[in-house]
Amino acid sequence: MNSRQHSLTMPGSAAILLRPIGALYGMAMRLRNRLYDRGVFKSWRSPIPVVSVGNITTGGTGKTPLVDWIVKFYETSGVATAIVSRGYGRWTKGVQLVSDGKRILLGSRDAGDETAMLAARNPSTIVIVAEQRVEGVQFLMRQFADRLPGVIVLDDAFQHRKIGRDLDIVVVNASAPRELDVMLPAGRLREPLRGLLRADVIILGKITDQIKAAPLLARLKEYGKPVLRSKIKPGKLMKVDTSESGGVEPSLKALAFAGIGAPAGFLHSLDEAGISVMATKFFRDHEPYTEAAIRSIIGEAKRQALVPVTTEKDWFRIADDPALARMLAEAGCRYLTIEPEFPDGAKELERRLMGVVKR
Template sequence: MPSQRTWAKLRPLLWPVSLLYWGIAWWRNFFYNTGFFITRRVSVPVVSIGNLSVGGTGKTPAAIFVAQHLINLGHKVGIVSRGYGRRSSGTLLVSDGKGILAAPDAAGDEPYLIASRLTHVPVLVDEDRYRGATVMAGRFKPDVLILDDAFQHRGLTRDCDVVLLDASSPLSDYHILPYGTLREHLGALKRANLVVWTK
């Protein structure tokens, strides 16, 4: 790892790459906003828990909290995640709401944690969120579907977008990758229905 002094010298060199990254993200959002890229809907309401930055902002604890709150209100909940870092691919059922069916390395650490905490909630992972959501909706018939870490996945229509921001991050981090930590410009927050500051 470079020292802070070395990083301070190297960081300005990343600015052109960040401009390119920003341009790609801008055009991608433009095509979704104008309908050139298709957004598909599933048969149940969808709540997305996501963020703008790389790294942890508490998305998984927030997904667990929202799911438990909905359960307390009498709703039947299903959770779909990408399963970042897992050693499997395709659609994988982590929990059927009766028991855990996949190991952490196959499910991914976060989905496995969710399944361990919410033992009566079906949890499914799929890199194709629409496919995973369709399977979850068809098999388990939830009243509400929660997507974990899905703010940038615009191919699936959401009824509520919750975005988490890390209050402990310095302002210097609020730049586009790789100069900063943002996947998208802060202007993307206009798509959010609720913004929550964490930590």
């Protein structure tokens, strides 16, 4: 399976057929939001301040790196933080404790790959998964009554209006402006764009070209909300045996593989990191890796004398299976860490984040 064989977008004819369903879905979302706005549907308010990070489209906006950045900002500012996430793609149900801030208790299968990664990157942060975020926060308050955090960060919760929030951040993918034009299931729009009026801050993320991003930036500013620009900065290239590879070797030629919503962003990060991508294998977002898939990746890499390189999120999904992890470790696989970078809006975001905990 490679990038030419596996289309990550819906064929045009199928999208056209699904547009009527998308129109009905959009009407349902507008009605639901109106009922919340008028108080017919109630939102529960947490006694602990809540920051929500979400998006208005599905997949690949750079939301998870932003959650990680926010948690690290609070922790370095002396504010204890907890993460409550749905845990997309996990095999478990209900409320689950992923990390108690001292030990990581669940891997990616039980917590979801993104949540497992956030827990590993923030070992002193309490991490909980729950489809119903209210139940997750109430569990947190009972279980950790003796050491409650100063703020709760909700991951992927813009549409989850059952819980109130003190700061609502929405991330929009700058590299895919057409995603804002078509509702699910024909496109990727989760709700009509009017929903951006609920946001306190809009972050235009994954910017790779400031000039090309300008029309979308102007479009988002029409909603009267602060719009901050962000791009993804490549971090460290890590061997999957957890050791750093010592930087990018000048001769490193990669077979890039991933199962993420927007693989083009991954390829851009690899290019910025100085890694030569000679071949690719892409899978569906959050798709579980099988032994056959891993063998195919390793086999193709060996045939072309390439190094397998993946995303940090993909590695956490694979690492839950010791056999697959061992196979990739023996093949010299690496993963690339990433983090958001704000050309001009970091101070504004920090001010708003601290405003939540100082109320």
